[in-house]
Amino acid sequence: MKTKTVAIATLGTVAAIALGYALYFDQKRRNDPDFRKKLKREKKKIAKKAKQSADTIKQKVSETLEAGLEAVNQEEFPTSVDEKEKFFMSQISAGETLCAQGEEHYFEAAMCFFRAQKVYPSPVELIMIYQKTVPEPVFQLVVGMMTLEHQKRQDGFYKEFPPEDMNVKIEDIPEGTNGEGSTVMRKGLVVTKDFEEGDVIFVEEPIVSALNTKLEGGDFCNYCLKDITGDKVECANCDQVVFCSQECYEKANEEYHQYLCTNNKTNENAASSQEQAFLDYSKDKNVKYPYLIARFLATMVHDEIEKAKSGVTDGYGSWDHVDRFRYLELAPTDQNMKELKLIKELLGPKVTGVEEFLTEERFLMLKGKILFNAYSVQSIGKAEKAIEKSTELHRESQADLSSVGSALYRATTYLAHSCEPNSKIEFADKSHKLTVKATKPLKKGDELNTSYIQLEDKNTEQRRNQLAELFQFKCVCPKCESD
Known part of the structure; x- marks a missing residue:
């Protein structure tokens, strides 16, 4: 057979x-x-x-990855561009050589590829290249170490922030139960010592702020939002913005204005530029959040450049904070898509990686974070100046003050809402610098809260309806529950 x-x-x-x-x-x-x-x-x-x-x-894989990550983190990495490039190429070459020697050298190879991504300007882009070029087991080891490193950063965030001198810390606060009966937790801000009524709890500068667009170029500083009572400092290249000091001008130009400036003083074609189109849209619609998002993205780039200059590879940047903020769910409306397009056209040619980073999903999430967390900078009495009100959503509690702009804050965003708040927001020097004050005695461990809306002349139903409509939550503060 x-x-x-x-x-x-x-x-x-x-x-x-x-x-x-x-x-x-x-x-x-x-x-x-x-x-x-x-x-x-x-x-x-x-x-x-x-x-x-x-x-x-x-467990064994986890221990191996842990040991590898610990070993790499003990090493020193180059800081100059030339040194980084040489180091990157040497690690890639070593990794490829080790891969060719067989499976017993895969972990050493993964260590080399992991080191290489530590000095590469776009780690996400490099990971996509790895996925196509290195053996699958090696790729999974590299991703495993990156995931573990990210998790350690996540776990360590609230141990480092807020700093002790702010007199507050962020804790998990129970907030009812879900449909399955499990306790729902949220992040809240609690005081770390006792306070009396009227005491200043902390003062905070924003991550980013933006002036109401119709106030640009007038009496308010483009950088700190302060009402300018003395001499104004103008931009050397455009007449669209003014500053209260040379210091604010230099900070603005370094952090974001270099990317947003229309250059209409120096460029005869400025009227048809992307910068002018972006500014015109914002003024026509009376919206500042597209500008706030553009400033935030530019500030992120500035933060990374400063970190690279100093040689610091760890630490938490602006995105680490904003990434943890709550946000409102937004739909891809025509207006939202128009704003996304304008921002990409504005920053895409100037800022590497913006096109890839600012996806539709991420833009909607970022705008949703601003809508839920931004505070109105109420620094001017309504009797002092007539200021056209913006229709954009922000947390605003003072009935007798006008809003000149909006700002995002690292710690203040964690203040819960209450219709009977134990703290209030002030802008003492009439800039975007925010002060949180106690409105009643507080004991160590008490959670801080403030009002997201103006409470005057509103009953429980009206307050709850407004909060549900604007911020998409039902108020369960003691005042609403008792009423």
């Missing part, structure tokens, strides 16, 4: 035996209760052993 015939015959015999056993097994399973019980017990034993085996493997 030929080999092929023997193989087919053997396979046929095995298949017949297997089919016969399957029929016998199915009959026993259906008709024999003791057999079913025994089968169930065996399944549990097998599942338990499989879980134990999987847990053991997972």
Whole structure:
């Protein structure tokens, strides 16, 4: 009999035996209760052993990744561009060589590729290249170390922030239960010592702020939002913005204005530029949040450049803060998509990575974070100046003060809402610098809250309806619950 015939015959015999056993097994399973019980017990034993085996493997992999990450983090990395480039190429070359030597060298290879991404300007882009070019087990090890490093950063964030001198810390606060009966937790700001009514709890500068667009170029500083009572400092290249001091001008230009300036003093074609189109849209619609988002993205780039100059690779930047903020769900409306397009056209040619970073999903999330968390900078009395009100959403509680702009804050954003707040927001020097004051005595461990809306002349139903409509939550503060 030929080999092929023997193989087919053997396979046929095995298949017949297997089919016969399957029929016998199915009959026993259906008709024999003791057999079913025994089968169930065996399944549990097998599942338990499989879980134990999987847990053991997972633990060993985790320990290996932990050791690798710890070893890399103990090393010193180059800081200059030339040194980084040489280091990157040497690690890539070493990783490729180790991969070629076989599986026993895969972990060492992964360590090399992991080191290389530490000095690469766009780690996400590099990971996509790795996925296509390195062996799958090596790629998974690199991703594993990156994930572990990210998790450690996540876990360490609230240990470092807020700093002790702010007199507050961020804790998990229970907020009711979900449909399954589990406790829902949120982040809240609690005081770390006692305060009396009227005490200043902390003062905070914003991550980013923006002036109401119709006030640009008038009496308010583009950088700190302060009402300018003395001499104004103008931009050297445009007449669209003014500043209260040379210091504010230099900070603005370094952080964001260099990317947003229309250059209409120096460029005869400025009227048809992307910068002018962006400014015209913002003024026509009386919206400042597209500008706030553009400033934030530019500030992120500035932060990374400063970190690279100093050689600091760890620490938390602006995005680490904003990424943790709550946000409102937004739909991709025509207006939102128009704003996304304008921002990409404005920053895309100037800021590397903006096109890839600012996806539709991320833009909507970022705008949703601003809408939920931005505070109105209420620094001018309504009797002092007539200021056209913006229609954009922000937290605003003072009925007798006008808003000149909006700002995002690292710590203040964690203040909960209450219709009977124990703290209030002030802008003492009439700039975007914010002060949080106690409105009643506070004990160490008390959660801080403020009002997101103007409370005057509103009953419980009106307050709850406004909060639900604007901020998408039902108020369950003691005042609303007792009323």
